[in-house]
């Protein structure tokens with residue numbers, strides 16, 4: 362007997378809460394949506410968000426900007442990449458990550474991925490040496506944190522600077538230290554499918570005054586950089602104010618007002634995501650064919666999505682597995698599909714980057730399945746979803762054996 366089909370919608374997030382709606386309406390009533398449009402003595406919602414997020418994250422400075430992708434581009438440009446210079450990054454990531462490197466004038470050098478879906482530190486050391494790259498834009502893809510202490514050691518040894526893409530690790534930590542506090546700068550996203558929802562939006566944090574001054578000017582501050590909520594002293598802008606190109610990547614007050622109240626509920630939501638993740642994971646743990654990526658005790662992750670491997674699964678079996686789940690209402694993505702679908706494109710389809718040979722990553726991606734966990738699902742829903750995936754995996758096993 363197949364389990365009953367699931368009826369939930371995998372792209373449906375929770376509604377914006379009433380406090381955020383009230384904040385948005387208050388901004389709309391003023392008409393002052395542009396972040397620099399303030400009355401004398403008024404502090405804009407964008408500036409207040411910067412102050413609030415810097416405090417939440419524990420960073421000295423914060424810049425609210427247009428998207429997570431723009432936060433990465435601003436960070437990379439403010440760091441300063443020579444035209445065509447190599448920049449290390451994960452081979453397993455989302456397209457805006459290599460996109461940001463290319464937009465900032467760099468040349469992505471992809472580092473292999475382990476079966477636990479984190480950057481391979483041996484390959485990182487090798488590629489740092491071979492390429493001469495001085496910068497790593499690490500992507501904590503799908504919220505998996507590598508051993509951050511070991512990573513920092515490898516980077517120190519090779520003289521490589523770290524910038525973190527924390528689109529899936531807002532609220533995560535390693536050994537009690539927040540993801541996004543291990544390098545020169547870190548980038549977060551406020552896009553609907555991440556951990557706070559403004560539709561679009563990005564947050565760049567850093568403790569480096571010079572980098573942040575350049576990023577703020579480049580975000581499109583004109584000479585209004587004194588209207589920021591968590592910016593360096595005005596002296597830090599002496600050179601940046603004339604020298605940093607304006608990329609017009611500001612956040613507006615409406616989105617900032619929607620985001621500010623969400624910081625208060627983030628920790629509670631992380632618990633709710635992790636309960637749902639645990640409910641799916643408990644069902645998958647019963648299936649022999651499924652391997653879950655290992656997670657270290659030091660890692661506090663945010664289970665806003667779940668990943669699992671079916672080691673050795675053939676492409677046609679992977680397609681049948683996805684279709685069988687879909688027929689029962691469960692939306693899985695398969696990263697092994699040579700044809701990019703939805704958000705699952707891989708390095709093989711990023712033709713704006715020089716082709717690179719990544720056999721370990723390719724093998725892992727061909728075994729890898731991914732599923733979103735929206736908070737509109739209950740823990741009971743997640744148990745049902747886990748049972749459906751387990752059922753489809755066992756059918757797959759039966760077919761494989763019969764065949």
Ligand SMILES: *Cc1c(COP(=O)(O)O)cnc(C)c1O
Pocket residue numbers: 428429430431454455457458500501502503526528529549550551552561562563
């Ligand atoms: C979503 C995402 C980004 C980019 O964020 P946007 O706000 O959509 O530009 C960057 N990296 C990863 C891993 C992401 O998932």
